Amino acid sequence: xxxxxxxxxxxxxxxxxxxxxxxxxxxxxxxxxxxxxxxxxxxxxxxxxxxxxxxxxxxxxxxxxxxxxxxxxxxxxxxxxxxxxxxxxxxxxxxxxxxxxxxxxxxxxxxxxxxxxxxxxx
Amino acid sequence: xxxxxxxxxxxxxxxxxxxxxxxxxxxxxxxxxxxxxxxxxxxxxxxxxxxxxxxxxxxxxxxxxxxxxxxxxxxxxxxxxxxxxxxxxxxxxxxxxxxxxxxxxxxxxxxxxxxxxxxxxx
Numbered sequence: 745x746x747x748x749x750x751x752x753x754x755x756x757x758x759x760x761x762x763x764x765x766x767x768x769x770x771x772x773x774x775x776x777x778x779x780x781x782x783x784x785x786x787x788x789x790x791x792x793x794x795x796x797x798x799x800x801x802x803x804x805x806x807x808x809x810x811x812x813x814x815x816x817x818x819x820x821x822x823x824x825x826x827x828x829x830x831x832x833x834x835x836x837x838x839x840x841x842x843x844x845x846x847x848x849x850x851x852x853x854x855x856x857x858x859x860x861x862x863x864x865x866x
Numbered sequence: 867x868x869x870x871x872x873x874x875x876x877x878x879x880x881x882x883x884x885x886x887x888x889x890x891x892x893x894x895x896x897x898x899x900x901x902x903x904x905x906x907x908x909x910x911x912x913x914x915x916x917x918x919x920x921x922x923x924x925x926x927x928x929x930x931x932x933x934x935x936x937x938x939x940x941x942x943x944x945x946x947x948x949x950x951x952x953x954x955x956x957x958x959x960x961x962x963x964x965x966x967x968x969x970x971x972x973x974x975x976x977x978x979x980x981x982x983x984x985x986x987x988x
Contacts, residue, residue: 757965761908766901773904777896779888786883794978840974843879847969852962856916 757852769849775822780807781815785824788838795837797830879974891971897944902929903937907946910960917959919952 755761756769776782783805788794801812816836819825823842828835877883878891898904905927910916923934938958941947946965947958 756904756908757911757960757962760912761905763901763905766904766908770899770901770904773895774899777892777899779885779892782878782888782892782895783883783885786878786888789879789975789978790882794974838879838974838978840879840978843972843974847972850965850969852916852960852965853911856911856960856962 755851756849757856772822772824772846775818775824778815778818780805780811781819784812784815784819785838788825788836793837794840795835797833797835799833801836877973878971879978894944894946894968897940897946900937900940902927902933903941906934906937906941907960910947910958915959916962917957919955919957921955923958 761769776785784801787801787804788796798812798816801807801816802809805812807815816825816827820827820836824839825836826839828837883891898907906923909923909926910918920934920938923929923938924931927934929937938947938949942949942958946961948961950957950959
């Protein structure tokens with residue numbers, strides 16, 4: 745089941761993270777915690793429109809078709825990719841907004857960054 | 867062994883990610899892929915100076931001492947925390963710069979975001 749988009753916006757560092765929010769956010773980081781999936785995202789980002797047909801993904805990544813299919817499933821369930829059927833082929837496309845949400849969730853609070861800079865300058 | 871800081875700066879989405887870079891970056895996301903570790907980071911971020919003594923971490927998180935110790939080890943090895951001994955106690959502190967690096971690694975290329983916005987407007 746896809747992870748709810750709203751839950752992923754919970755900031756890690758600017759509020760107290762509730763257990764349920766932590767569960768959902770951790771599952772997205774686990775989806776990113778595989779080198780094959782990161783390379784797949786990187787490959788898609790380099791394609792026109794950030795998308796590719798599933799049939800074009802196995803060779804450049806040097807992964808088997810079942811492995812690529814598994815990675816695509818995990819990334820789609822984490823809302824990092826969306827897919828679209830065109831005729832007999834399935835196309836997968838990056839969701840940049842989702843990656844921006846993750847970025848925002850990791851952003852350190854400004855007061856913390858300032859306090860660290862002050863400490864480093866001492 | 868701590869992950870090399872330079873390797874973690876490899877951008878996922880603005881260049882072709884090499885296998886070795888993907889391995890190192892994936893290991894950092896795996897460190898974040900646990901709800902207990904995310905709550906630990908969140909708790910530290912809420913403390914003055916983004917730090918706390920290890921003895922103050924178990925109760926608010928509702929985790930056992932060995933579990934907290936394991937999470938601290940994983941986060942420190944991923945360079946997400948740094949530690950400092952003060953007398954008999956060990957203090958753990960967030961490394962906001964590391965989180966900013968991760969954010970930058972996930973940033974989608976501008977041309978991709980623009981192309982997605984154009985598509986959505988059609």
